[in-house]
Amino acid sequence: MEAKIIKVDKQNIDPEVMRQAGSIIRMGGLVAFPTETVYGLGADARQKDAAARIYAAKGRPSDNPLIVHIAEFQALRAIVSEVPEKAVRLAETFWPGPLTMILNKNQEIPYETTGGLDTVAVRMPDHPVALTLIREGGGYIAAPSANTSGRPSPTMAEHVMEDLGDKIELIIDGGPVGIGIESTIVDMTVEPPMILRPGYINRDMLEAVIGTVEEDKSLLGDDPDIKPKAPGMKYRHYAPKADMMIVEGSEAAVIAKINELIRKDKSAKIGVIATDETKARYIGADVKSIGSRREEISISRNLYRILREFDREEVSSIYSEAFELPELGQAVMNRLLKAAGYHVINVKNEIKLRNYRKVIFVCASDTCRAPMAEAIMKSKHVTAPVVIQSKGLVVLFPEPLNQKAEAVMISNGLKMEQHMSSPLEEEDFGEDTLIITMDEEQKQKVLMGYTKALNVYTLKSLVGEEGEIPDPYGGPLTDYGECYEELYRLVTLLVENWNEEEP
Numbered sequence: 001m002e003a004k005i006i007k008v009d010k011q012n013i014d015p016e017v018m019r020q021a022g023s024i025i026r027m028g029g030l031v032a033f034p035t036e037t038v039y040g041l042g043a044d045a046r047q048k049d050a051a052a053r054i055y056a057a058k059g060r061p062s063d064n065p066l067i068v069h070i071a072e073f074q075a076l077r078a079i080v081s082e083v084p085e086k087a088v089r090l091a092e093t094f095w096p097g098p099l100t101m102i103l104n105k106n107q108e109i110p111y112e113t114t115g116g117l118d119t120v121a122v123r124m125p126d127h128p129v130a131l132t133l134i135r136e137g138g139g140y141i142a143a144p145s146a147n148t149s150g151r152p153s154p155t156m157a158e159h160v161m162e163d164l165g166d167k168i169e170l171i172i173d174g175g176p177v178g179i180g181i182e183s184t185i186v187d188m189t190v191e192p193p194m195i196l197r198p199g200y201i202n203r204d205m206l207e208a209v210i211g212t213v214e215e216d217k218s219l220l221g222d223d224p225d226i227k228p229k230a231p232g233m234k235y236r237h238y239a240p241k242a243d244m245m246i247v248e249g250s251e252a253a254v255i256a257k258i259n260e261l262i263r264k265d266k267s268a269k270i271g272v273i274a275t276d277e278t279k280a281r282y283i284g285a286d287v288k289s290i291g292s293r294r295e296e297i298s299i300s301r302n303l304y305r306i307l308r309e310f311d312r313e314e315v316s317s318i319y320s321e322a323f324e325l326p327e328l329g330q331a332v333m334n335r336l337l338k339a340a341g342y343h344v345i346n347v348k349n350e351i352k353l354r355n356y357r358k359v360i361f362v363c364a365s366d367t368c369r370a371p372m373a374e375a376i377m378k379s380k381h382v383t384a385p386v387v388i389q390s391k392g393l394v395v396l397f398p399e400p401l402n403q404k405a406e407a408v409m410i411s412n413g414l415k416m417e418q419h420m421s422s423p424l425e426e427e428d429f430g431e432d433t434l435i436i437t438m439d440e441e442q443k444q445k446v447l448m449g450y451t452k453a454l455n456v457y458t459l460k461s462l463v464g465e466e467g468e469i470p471d472p473y474g475g476p477l478t479d480y481g482e483c484y485e486e487l488y489r490l491v492t493l494l495v496e497n498w499n500e501e502e503p
Contacts, residue, residue, distance in 0.1 A: 003032070003165050005157060007173045010034075010128045017172075018129075022136025024169050025050075030057060032146040032160045033133050034174030035125040037098050037183050037199070038304070039154040040069065040143030041164065042133065051112040051142055057167040060149040065115035066142040067100050067183070068122045071134040076122055079108045079140065086210040087188045093209045096126035098183040098200045113142050123183055129174045145182060146171075152238050152307040152339070155180050159308055180301035181331055186213070198331040200300070240307040242271065242315045244340040248322030249347035250464065252457045255281050257347040258319045259454075267316035273306060274321055275299070280447040283454065286315060296328045303335060353462075353498040356434040356455070358387040362442060366392030366421035368405045368480075369438045369469060373459065373487050375414045380495040391424035393445055398422065402473070404480045412484065429454045439468030463493040 006017050021031050028050045031042045041058065043050035045068045055062055070076060073091055077083055080103040087101050105120035114120050125131065134141050145153040148163040157173035165171075184199030184206075192212040195203060206213045245261070247254045255278060262270055262284045270285040276292040288306045291298025310318055320340070323332045337344070359377065363370035370390035377388050398420040401409075409416065429435065429452040436459050437443045447453045460467050469486055472479035 001166060001169075003161065003168045003171050005161065005171045005173050008129055010174050013128060013132055018132045018136050021133055021170055021172060022138070025133070025137030025141060028053070029170075030054065030168040031133065031137075032154075032157070032164065032168060032171040033130055033143075034157075034172065034177055035069075035127045035130045035143075036178045037125070037181060038177055039146040039157065039160050040125075040130070040141075041146035041160075041168065042069070042137065042141040042143040044138055045069075045109055045113050045140040045142035046138070048110045048112040051110065054142060054144065057164055058144065058147070058149045060144065063115045064144075064149075065117055065119075065121055066113050066144050068109060068113065068120055069130065069134055069141045069143050070122060070124050070139065071131045072139075073124070075139050076103075079106060079120060079122070080104060081106050084188055086193060089209050090186070090188075090206070091124070094201055094205075095124040096131065097124070098126065098179055099123060100183045100185045100197075102185065102187040102189060102196070104189055109140070119187075119189055121185060127174070129172060133172070150239055152240060152304040152311075153182060155301065155304050159304070162308070176301070178301065179297065180303060180305075181328075181335055184331070198334050200328065200331065202327055202330065238304065238307065238335050238339040239341070240318060240339060241311050242318045244318040244320065244343065246320050246322050246336055246340050246344045247347060248324075248344060250461065251278065252461050253347040254321050256455070257345060258321070259283060261319055265317050269313065269315045271310045271313070271315035271318040272320070273318065277444075278321065280444075280453065281456065285319075286310075286313065290323075293323075293325065296325045299323055299325065300328050300332055303332060307339060352501065353434070353494075354384045354501045355432065356386065357432040358389070358430070359434045359436060360424070360428055361388075361390045361459075362393060362424055362435060362437045362446065363390070364393055364442070364471070365399065366390055366395055366423075367399050368402045368473060369471065369483060369487065371401055371416055371419050371421075372405055372409060372484055373436070373438075373491055375409060375416050376488050376491040377495060379414060380492065381499075382495055383499045386498075390419075391428065392421050393424060393442060393449075395421045395423040402480075404472070404477050405484075407477065408480045408484045412488075424450070426450055426452050431455075436462065438471070441468075459487075459490050459494070463490055463497065465490075 024031050025044050028047050032039055043054050100121050100123040102119050102121050109120050146160045147154050154160045155177045157171050160171050179200050184201040185197035187194045187196055192214050194214045196216050247257050272282050272285045272287040273290050274287050276289050279287050279289045290302045361370040361373040374388050374390040401416050401419045435456040443456050443458050446456050472483040
C-alpha cells in the first residue's frame with residue numbers, strides 16, 4: 001500500500017478532502033498532516049489500536065508518549081482531571097500555537113496513547129488544515145512527527161513520503177511548514193512548571209505569563225547521571241545517516257576549525273551546515289546555508305530539510321556551526337545536539353594568530369583606514385615574524401595616502417610617505433595569510449568577490465568585539481583623528497593577543 005497524497009491550500013481548504021481524511025481517522029487509520037511546527041502523523045487518540053498503529057509505523061518505542069491535538073479549549077477539560085489556572089493562562093496566550101502542556105489525564109485517553117503514563121500531553125496547533133482535520137476526525141488526534149523514529153522530522157510532505165509512504169493511508173500536502181521544529185513541551189503537573197522540550201515559545205515568553213518556569217537539566221547536556229524527565233527525550237532523535245560534529249565558539253574560530261576538519265577528513269563526501277553570512281567561507285565541502293542569523297526562524301525552518309538533503313546526497317561526514325540565538329537558540333541547539341549525538345568541539349579560544357605569517361588590512365580604496373592600521377601594527381612589537389600590508393577593494397590606479405589621514409598619522413609620530421594604494425588580488429590569499437577588513441560589508445565583498453578568499457575577518461571580531469570602524473572619508477579632521485584612535489586601540493589589542501599566544 002502506498003499513501004495517497006492530496007494537496008490542500010490552507011487559504012482555501014477543500015471540505016470534501018478534509019471529510020475524507022477525518023473519516024480515515026475515525027475508522028482507526030493514519031493521516032499525515034501539516035502543522036505550524038512539523039508534519040504530524042495523526043490517529044484517533046481515543047482508540048487503542050489506532051495509537052498502536054502510530055508506534056508500529058514509526059518504529060517508535062511504546063513508552064514514548066504521543067501528543068494529543070485538539071481544536072477547541074473546551075476539549076481539554078474532557079480529557080484531563082483538572083486544568084490548573086496557570087495552564088489556562090498559557091492556553092489563552094499561546095493557543096493555537098506551538099505549545100504542548102502536560103496535565104493529569106482521565107479515563108478518556110487510553111494508556112496506549114500516553115505511553116503508560118497517568119499524564120497526557122496536549123496542544124492546539126496553529127494551522128487551519130490541522131484544526132479542520134481535528135474537528136473532522138472527532139476532536140482528538142494523537143500525532144507525533146510523521147517520520148521514522150530517530151530520523152530528522154518532516155517539514156514537507158515529501159519527507160513524510162520518504163519515511164512512511166508505504167505505511168499510512170493518506171498524506172495531506174499543505175506545503176512547507178512555518179517554524180520547522182517541534183512544539184515547546186511544559187509539564188504543568190509540577191510546581192513551578194518545567195520545560196521538558198524547548199521550542200519556539202521560550203522560557204522568557206512563558207515566565208512573562210505565569211512567573212517562574214524551570215528547565216529539565218538534560219535539555220542541552222549529555223551527562224549520563226542526569227536523566228531526562230520526559231520519556232521520549234532519552235531516545236535518539238533527528239539524526240542524519242552521516243557522522244555529525246558541531247563546532248562552537250566565535251565565528252572566526254568556528255570557520256577556521258571547520259575548514260581544518262575538512263582538510264583532514266578523508267571521507268568521500270563532506271557536508272557543512274553554515275549560514276547566509278558564512279557559507280562562502282568554507283572550502284572543499286558541500287556547504288548548505290541553514291538561513292540567516294539575522295532571521296532566526298529561517299534557521300529552525302531549514303534544519304531538518306538540510307539534514308535530509310545530506311542523507312539523499314550520501315555525505316559521509318557533517319560539520320555544523322553552533323547557533324547561540326537570542327530566542328530560538330536553545331531549541332535549535334537541542335535538536336542539533338541530539339542529531340550529532342552530542343559530539344561537540346568548543347573552539348572559543350582556538351584562533352591561532354601565530355599561525356599567520358602575513359597580515360593584510362583591507363579597506364575600500366587603501367588610502368585611509370587600512371594603511372593607518374598597517375602603520376600602527378608595524379609600530380608595535382610583534383614577537384612572531386609577520387609581513388604587514390594594506391590593500392583596497394576598489395583601486396583603479398595607485399593613489400597616495402589621504403591627506404587628512406596622513407596628517408593624523410604624522411601628529412601621532414607615524415609616517416607612510418611612500419604609500420601608494422594597491423588592489424587586493426587572488427594571489428594575496430593563502431593558508432598563512434590573515435585578511436582583516438574594517439567592517440562586515442567589506443568582509444562579505446571579499447568572500448563573494450574572490451574565488452580563493454580564505455581567512456577573512458573583521459578587525460573587531462578578531463579581538464572579540466562586534467561592529468565596524470566608521471569611514472571618516474569626507475568628514476572633518478576630527479573624524480580622522482577618532483578613526484585613528486579606534487584603530488590604535490583595536491590593533492593594540494590584536495598585537496597583545498598575538499604576543500600572548502604560546503609559540
